[in-house]
Amino acid sequence: MKIHEYQAKEILRKFGVAVPRGYLAVTPLEAQGAARQLGGGLTVVKAQIHAGGRGKGGGVKVARTPEDARRLAEVMLGMTLRTPQTGPEGQEVRKVYVEEGCRIAREMYLGMTLDRETGRITVMASTAGGVDIEQVAREHPEKIIRVAVDPLTGLLPYQARKLAFALGLVGDTVGAFVRFATGLYTAYVATDATLAEINPLVITEEGAILALDAKLNFDDNALYRHPDVAALRDPGEEDPKETQAKEHDLSYIALDGDIGCMVNGAGLAMATMDVIQLCGGRPANFLDVGGGADEAKVAVAFKIILQDPAVKAVLVNIFGGIMKCDVIANGIVAAGRQIGFKVPVVVRLQGTNVELGKEILASSGLAITPADDLGDAARKAVAAARGPETGASA
16 A cells, blocks of 8 residues: 655654654645745745655645745646656646755765565665665665664664764764654554555755655554554545455556456466567556355456456456356356446366356357467467457457
8 A cells, every 4th residue: 555755754753753844735725824934035846746746747846935835836736747757648747745845965875674585674775865776776886875674673772873984974973864864664553554665765964864755654464453554545546446445355556568367366366468569469467365255255356457457358267276167157157247347358277167157158148268278378368469350349
């Protein structure tokens, strides 16, 4: 789960991480009032969306007076902000964060996430602050310093000092950085975060270390332990299809391809997408219906997939274990009769009750293309997405 910058900073503040003062605004007048509360001087008006690169798209502007803050908010609120992370469709700005300005001496980067190869949280730091860390990794990998943290000890002071020295910090800023990094690590672990990113982390001309921007992502599976974090969810920032999938306990992630996928099991879903790519196609989504899905859930899954106008074909790949093939087949038939299949549907079934499942599909009267194995299914789905029959009613 993602949250906004202002929400991330509120969480970090509770763990002793230094962040600038700021106030949320949803109207231009509120932005003006926020700037006044911050002293009426230099402030920064920031669009709040679940994407990075906001400054490049015009979503971060400096205001010199409260009136400037109001005028900037008038422009930002309601605008469609496009950044490298939003894609060309962009995201609508519904709120802004008005934050006190500061005099920046240096910009750096500090982040942490789980390194699955080592099974440990890895802390990353770089002197290239204010730049997309992916760009730094591609062009200047030597500028990224990494420290793996032992889960039994947590981030130790000497490890934080090592990062500080690698960043070229001296004097009192070393101790300030150690406190900052330790607080960020504590917040990461305590909230079951999957990503904590401060970019840029700045040293002010007065020598203070501040999180000028902050990003926190959380493990959805751990939210039951953190109702306060779960309450920060903003459905308006999510893909409506992903929101609908969560309501029905489906694992769905929208992608940019044209072949819809419905699979049971995350590993099989990943393999299905790989084989589609191998056959020259592009998956439109990741969708795992899980091992305990019933006919109703399968029908909902189909509806979600077909809501994507980019989908030109659907590939259903089911290995029946706990999930029986006849249940999947009945769900597919129910979906087809409720909403109609306006794109070709390719189905590969294998496992428990597979023959019964195939019989249900064959006798349904729906235009469903059977497949013998995953390779056969992927080839047929790719051909269907490219073929002249795409878009025809089934």
